[in-house]
Amino acid sequence: MAAGAPPNPVATRVKILETAxxxxxxKGVHAVGVNEIAARASASKLSLYKYFPGKDELVRTMLAEHSDRIHAWLERRTADAPGGPARVLSVFDLLIEWFAQPGYQGCAVVNTVTDTRAEPAVAEIARRHLVRYRELLEARLAELPVPDAPALARHLLLLIEGASVVTAIDGEPAAGADARAAAELLVSAAVAAGTRP
Structure with a gap:
């Protein structure tokens, strides 16, 4: 914000959320205090508490908005993928790209659930996050002749989340490619089963 410019409440809230x-x-939720967030966001603690009555509310808001951004990004970036199995696998292709980014430390949603010891409101946001993954995968699978799209979507979600955790621990993005290869085998087998006379 320029010196002398009036405060912009929307920009201040956004800056606090981005910083948090x-x-x-x-660093993890428990290693970061509101003083550090406010200082790094160039905001006062009073401003922070104006938008977020406490750190718990800030964590929940951050996580819900992060989940919204991730799912909007997945939908947008894979919407024009070619039809057939490639459309399902485009989700894996995008995630592999993400896992390979410098500084990737795993899924922020899973990390936050672990760090807060599955605080009920945070755990609910995480459950919804996973449901949205399954819904996206199910919608893509519904375009294919597979016998049980919901079950296959659950299997594919396990591959995605497992690859994310392994990548975060190993620091190498190879798990994403392995998950994609396994997903391709599962999708191909399901399509074959669904088209068998």
Missing amino acids: TELFYR
């Missing part, structure tokens, strides 16, 4: 998201992801 980055710090919580890099």
